[in-house]
Amino acid sequence: MKKIIILFILFVSLTTYAQVLVINEFDPDSPSTDTAEFIELKSATPNFSTDGYILVFFNGSSSGADSSYMVIDLDGYTTDNNGLLVIGSEGVSPFPQVLISENVIQNGADALGVYQASVNDFPEGTLATQTNLIDAMVYGTNDADDTDLLTLLGETIQYNDNGTNANPRSIQRFVDGMDNESYSTATPTPRRENDGSGIPINPVFISVAESQYDEGESFDITFISETNVTSDLNFTISLNNFGFNTSDFTGNLSLMIPNGQNTTSTTISIVDDSADEGDEVLLIKFVDLIEPIVPSNNFVEVRIVDNDFTIAAWGTPLNPTTGIVQSTQPEGYYDSLDGLADVALRQALQDIIADPTIVRAQTYADVIDILNEADQNPENSNQVWLLYTEEGRAKLDIQTGSSNAGKWNREHTYPRSRGGFFDIEEDEIADGIDVFWTTKADSLRHGNSDAHALRAADAAENSSRGNQHYGQYTGPSGTLGSFRGDVARSVLYMEIRYNGLEVVNGFPEVTGQFGDLATLLDWHRNDPPDDFEMNRNNVVYNWQKNRNPFIDQPLLVEYIWGNNVGDTWDQSLSIDDNEFSEITMYPNPTNGRLYILGLNNVELVEVFSVEGKLLRTFTAVNNYIDLDITSGLYLVKLTHNNRSIIKKVIKD
Known part of the structure; x- marks a missing residue:
């Protein structure tokens, strides 16, 4: 009799778990931010090696086309004493044996399948198949049935996760007797048997x-x-x-x-x-x-x-300095522009900054490393300087999950949706400065990772800006607009660097066009390049082997879009302007009196608000002016011998 009972139990066990490895529990949407999503597999026997098995996820949306979007290799893992293996993110408790990122599982209608196969059998975009399939589940969050996905995987029922933030639910497998297998939704029980049995943990x-x-x-x-x-x-x-x-x-x-x-x-x-x-x-x-x-x-x-951070010799954009950081451009970098005008000048400039034999394109993941160096806060080497919010933020606070609170991320000054940029799977790999793509003027896709037009920005503010044109977007309220010239020069760079991009007046809704040109020209003129910008130009050049010419030679903007369109460019004009820029004003910040060093008898000194409103005018200035204005950031324009320069000044 005892032998008969043992044989019966063995028969039930073999019948119930004939699949060897099954999907025992699945929570694709818990909570709404997907920080606790997980899959639990169950083996027919405890402590089962999952070598040779993979977990494949299929996207049932119209764009996903019922094809694979993620594969997890289960080599090297073993189910536990209860035969359970949990694959999930850090928010799952008890902690998963296999860790995955947050918010990577689609909510439905989608599917996942356990295969006895290699990850190489399922490159991204592989149509769902029953070949080598061990178990599968088609699921949703009260979505319409994906009948095509059900057919492809040989399933007949699409299961729903009916959880909420306050009442999370998971799809759980139950076995009652030899042939009755069912699924229902219940409170998640990762790494515990769904019916409460098994060895307690x-x-x-x-x-x-x-x-x-x-x-x-x-x-x-x-x-x-x-x-x-x-x-x-x-x-x-x-x-x-x-x-x-x-x-x-x-x-x-x-x-x-x-x-x-x-x-x-x-x-x-x-x-x-x-x-x-x-x-x-x-x-x-x-x-x-x-x-x-x-x-x-x-x-x-x-x-x-770390309390041993370093402070740079130059200032932040809020307290700018000039003349401390020198351009690292090679000798003669812009010589080919001399004597040219209009279209010929544009083309010659593009030939420099998009030369496919020299210029490099890095991955979008590499941009994080570039920004950590290029946008480093001059006042604290452990931080990046945030573009719009005008503040430092710890480098470690890069956004990696779904939450953007207190985080920073990569801001495209020329928005992706406006430019038509996109990334590819390889963009997710930070492979370093010595691994790169060849790129040219027609390589518009590489605009996605061009660090001259990417800046560290507060993640929430980046989201608020969205893809607005400049002029529509002028920055957060209460800030001083120290970013305006910077973004103007980065956007204008993009038009010259990539064929298919254009900066125009107004707020167009045509892909490839971006505005507002008049606003950007005004921002460029009123917020000239400073040491912070020159330093980041040098850093990006080290990675990409091209420069933003409008930082090195700001007068070029006038010859391509501004007051000198059609005039012949002579680089010596820019050299003279660099000499003129050696003029300094001190102290800065100032309590009122502002001294001018490097030039006597300045013909005209004008003081503007950061919005460009003229506030004060001084003529025939010898060596100082008195600023009888309220505290804040101002632009001081000096004009002498038909040349002018603009400096940022802070009035305490």
Whole structure:
């Protein structure tokens, strides 16, 4: 009789899990920001190696065409004591065995499939197929059935995730008897059997009071198990992460939760060294937990703020300086422009900055590294300077997830949708300065990653700006507009650099056209290049091997779009202007009296608001003027011998 029972149980087990590996639970939309989405696979036997299996995701939208958009290689992973393997993002608790980024799973109507195959069998855009398919699920969030996707995968039912932010739900598989397999929605149970059976797990939670500490500070890390442990729990943690290692802190990393208790803690002291390492992030992670003890959370980040940052010799755009940073353009870089005018001048300029034998295109991911250097805050080397909001932001606060609060990202001054740029899969790889694409004037796609027209910007403000034309968008209220000349020169650069782009008057709705030219010319004239802009021009040149000529030679703008269109360009005019720009005004900021050094008997001095409104006029100025105006940022224009220069001045 005992043999018969054993054989019956074995028969039921083999029948129920004949697929070897099945989709046991799936949460594609929890919560609405998708920070806790996950897939749970179940094997017919516990501790099952998933080598040779892959997880493929299919996009059921009209643009997705029921084809693959993501593949996860399951090589090297093993299901747990209950036969479960959770693939999810960091917001999932207990912590997934396979970690993926947030917000990467489509909400539906879409599908996923478990295949016994290679990732190479499913390049992006592969039509859904039953070949080598082990298990599949077509799902949605109350979407209409994708009948084509159901047919392609041999499924008959499309399952819905009916969760909300307040009441999350996942699609869960249940098996009742030999042949009855069903799915329903219920509260998510990652890494636990859907029916509450199986070997109980005891997750341990990592807790830290703050997410950021300064060098020299100490803090506690507390560990709390869900239930009291039934024997002494000894475990080890690590804090290492890239450059942060054991030389950067002191503290005990070998810990114990005593029998019958559920908590322990350790104190970590951060070493205050004298090295300028930049801000770093330590990563609290478990090293050796053994089931049924599992991480509740893991890879907990704590930022360590370096107090040894450096300050540049030049100012921010709010407190600009000139003449400190010299152009790194090669000798004779612009010589081919001399004696040319109008269309010929445009073409010669494009031949320089789009020369396919010299100029390089980097990936969109590389742009993050470029901006960390090019847009570095002169007042703090651990920060980038944000374009529109006129402030520093920690380099580590680059937006990587769905939330943009307090983050910065890459802003296209010439919006992608206006220019018709796009990225490709290779754009997601930061492969460094020595790996690049050949590019030319017709390579419009490369406008997507051209760092001359990409700036670090507050992520929320970038979203607010959207794809508005300049003139429609003038910056956040309460700021001084220190970005205006910078964006004007970057947008004008794009017209010359890429065929198919044009800067025009007004606010056009034609792809390839961008406005407003009159506004941009005004911004260029009233906010001339400064050391910050020259430094970023030098940095971008080091990566792309081309320069923004309107930073090096700002008068070129007048010969191509402005008051000198049709006149013959003579580079010597620009050289004279550079000599003229050596004039300095001090002190800056000033309490009122502003001295002029480098030129006597200036014919005309005009003081403008940053919006371009003329406020004061002085004639026949010897060596100083008195600014009887309120505190703020102003533009001071000096005119002498038919030449003029504009300087930014702050009145305290």
